[in-house]
Amino acid sequence: MFRTLRERGDAPALLVHAGTLTGPDDGDTPAGDDLAGQLAAGFAAASELVRQASRASAGGPRPDLLVISERAVDVSGHDPLRPANSALTALVRTLPAEDVVAHARLVDLGDFVAARDLAEEVRDRAGDPLVALRGDRRWVPVERPLALTPGTDAPLREGGVYLVTGGTGGLGGVVAKALAGTGQRPVLILTGRKATPHPELLAELAESGATAEIAACDVVDRTALTALLDDVTRRHGPVNGVFHLAGVAGSGMVAFTSTAKAAAAFEPKAHGAVALARAFAGRPPLDLFVAFSSRSVLEGVAGGADYAAANAVLDALVRSGVPTAERLLTVDWPRWKDVGMGVPVDPGAGLDPERGGALLLELLAARTPRQVAVRHFADGRPTAAHPAARARTAPAPRPAPVAAAHGGAGPATTADRLGALWTALLGRTEITHDADFFDLGGNSLTAVELMSRVRDEFGVDLGIVVLFDHPTLEALADQIDRREA
Numbered sequence: 001m002f003r004t005l006r007e008r009g010d011a012p013a014l015l016v017h018a019g020t021l022t023g024p025d026d027g028d029t030p031a032g033d034d035l036a037g038q039l040a041a042g043f044a045a046a047s048e049l050v051r052q053a054s055r056a057s058a059g060g061p062r063p064d065l066l067v068i069s070e071r072a073v074d075v076s077g078h079d080p081l082r083p084a085n086s087a088l089t090a091l092v093r094t095l096p097a098e099d100v101v102a103h104a105r106l107v108d109l110g111d112f113v114a115a116r117d118l119a120e121e122v123r124d125r126a127g128d129p130l131v132a133l134r135g136d137r138r139w140v141p142v143e144r145p146l147a148l149t150p151g152t153d154a155p156l157r158e159g160g161v162y163l164v165t166g167g168t169g170g171l172g173g174v175v176a177k178a179l180a181g182t183g184q185r186p187v188l189i190l191t192g193r194k195a196t197p198h199p200e201l202l203a204e205l206a207e208s209g210a211t212a213e214i215a216a217c218d219v220v221d222r223t224a225l226t227a228l229l230d231d232v233t234r235r236h237g238p239v240n241g242v243f244h245l246a247g248v249a250g251s252g253m254v255a256f257t258s259t260a261k262a263a264a265a266f267e268p269k270a271h272g273a274v275a276l277a278r279a280f281a282g283r284p285p286l287d288l289f290v291a292f293s294s295r296s297v298l299e300g301v302a303g304g305a306d307y308a309a310a311n312a313v314l315d316a317l318v319r320s321g322v323p324t325a326e327r328l329l330t331v332d333w334p335r336w337k338d339v340g341m342g343v344p345v346d347p348g349a350g351l352d353p354e355r356g357g358a359l360l361l362e363l364l365a366a367r368t369p370r371q372v373a374v375r376h377f378a379d380g381r382p383t384a385a386h387p388a389a390r391a392r393t394a395p396a397p398r399p400a401p402v403a404a405a406h407g408g409a410g411p412a413t414t415a416d417r418l419g420a421l422w423t424a425l426l427g428r429t430e431i432t433h434d435a436d437f438f439d440l441g442g443n444s445l446t447a448v449e450l451m452s453r454v455r456d457e458f459g460v461d462l463g464i465v466v467l468f469d470h471p472t473l474e475a476l477a478d479q480i481d482r483r484e485a
């Protein structure tokens with residue numbers, strides 16, 4: 001379809017995805033049921049729409065995206081959610097940063113919404129990215145500071161048994177140490193798909209009075225999960241709480257990944273939470289279920305729409321009471337410093353693990369809403385916020401344009417000026433005309449930044465798809481010259 005449009009010289013200016021809307025007589029399944037089918041109709045279909053449009057319009061103006069959804073956001077604190085639809089909020093928050101759409105918006109419809117109110121949203125192409133229409137009210141998200149008042153209960157039960165999925169990963173060790181440091185002598189079962197050995201960690205946990213074990217268990221494998229829970233219960237008693245950390249990084253930018261690759265991000269986070277809910281059904285009730293989610297839910301993350309979306313589904317599941325536990329908490333963490341999956345992206349930056357571990361215990365000891373977001377400030381002190389309250393806000397300011405990197409005497413060629421941008425971004429000084437941006441260390445994130453700098457420097461708006469198709473300095477300079485001509 002997009003190819004036909006392109007051959008006719010047409011390009012869609014607005015993409016609309018309304019594939020998750022149901023009819024008035026369609027019943028709803030309980031939260032967490034048919035996650036795969038709902039993700040296929042929602043996140044996967046909307047991503048594919050954008051992917052195809054971006055391939056067809058490479059180098060041309062980017063279209064806008066409007067997602068019309070229902071049950072994707074919770075305004076009142078008790079709106080029924082269809083958790084898979086929440087994935088669309090993270091997609092919308094990510095796509096503009098990946099430079100494949102000009103604007104992306106999601107309008108979530110509740111009951112008694114007037115057609116003219118929806119029509120107004122459809123016309124407002126650059127409006128608030130996330131809007132919930134409920135009756136004659138219009139809601140947009142804000143984060144409000146959350147004062148943590150300590151509760152009366154200890155964060156853990158003395159000698160309690162806790163399952164830490166993803167406990168073999170970077171943050172798994174941090175969480176295990178924080179739990180052991182309570183002095184409550186917990187039994188900690190740390191799992192991953194592989195039983196990665198951590199002798200030093202186990203020794204440190206034992207010194208703090210904890211009993212810790214490592215076990216291999218894929219959290220989406222219900223048989224393995226049931227066998228693990230049976231074995232742990234037989235040896236230590238029933239599991240009292242779960243810290244759900246199992247997760248994998250995203251599969252890359254929407255334009256260049258695929259539905260099959262993106263599906264992997266949803267496995268441990270979303271399908272894992274549902275598998276845990278099923279595995280614990282019929283067992284003694286859990287005191288607590290704590291999910292490790294990410295701020296990418298609230299901010300999007302270039303190169304990780306699937307990761308952000310999987311976290312959004314996890315948040316929505318926990319808000320909907322999946323799994324069941326006396327205390328439910330999902331925390332949208334910022335990037336952590338020098339530990340876990342964020343290290344290769346941004347070493348040395350982020351939340352200090354010791355402070356993060358302490359904040360986790362503070363959150364456990366306090367009364368909090370089911371979803372809490374953590375901000376990391378420059379002084380290193382993390383702060384909890386409540387992302388559920390909603391009110392009208394001003395749109396976020398656009399980042400200031402980056403100054404051009406060249407500045408010599410005579411007129412510089414396009415390739416020279418472009419080379420200066422590459423040097424500034426990649427830190428490489430010797431860049432030949434046939435050098436390939438990605439061979440020099442460029443990745444999808446620097447690609448987005450480069451195309452933004454190209455826009456500022458040359459005044460031409462090339463999409464990143466053009467860079468992937470023309471990755472050498474000379475070829476990209478040629479594309480710029482063609483657009484300038």
Ligand SMILES: NC(=O)c1ccc[n+]([C@@H]2O[C@H](COP(=O)([O-])OP(=O)(O)OC[C@H]3O[C@@H](n4cnc5c(N)ncnc54)[C@H](OP(=O)(O)O)[C@@H]3O)[C@@H](O)[C@H]2O)c1
Pocket residue numbers: 165166167168169170171172191192193194195196217218219220244245246247248267268272292293294295332333334335336337339340341342343350
């Ligand atoms: N690091 C950060 O900056 C950051 C920020 C915000 C949120 N988070 C969240 O915190 C959690 C832990 O992250 P991390 O940084 O510690 O990542 P990590 O070091 O990559 O650890 C991920 C853990 O998840 C396990 N895992 C993956 N798929 C699994 C599956 N299907 N079943 C069971 N275990 C599975 C991995 O073990 P195997 O590979 O052996 O399966 C590993 O133990 C993640 O959910 C992440 O989204 C992290």
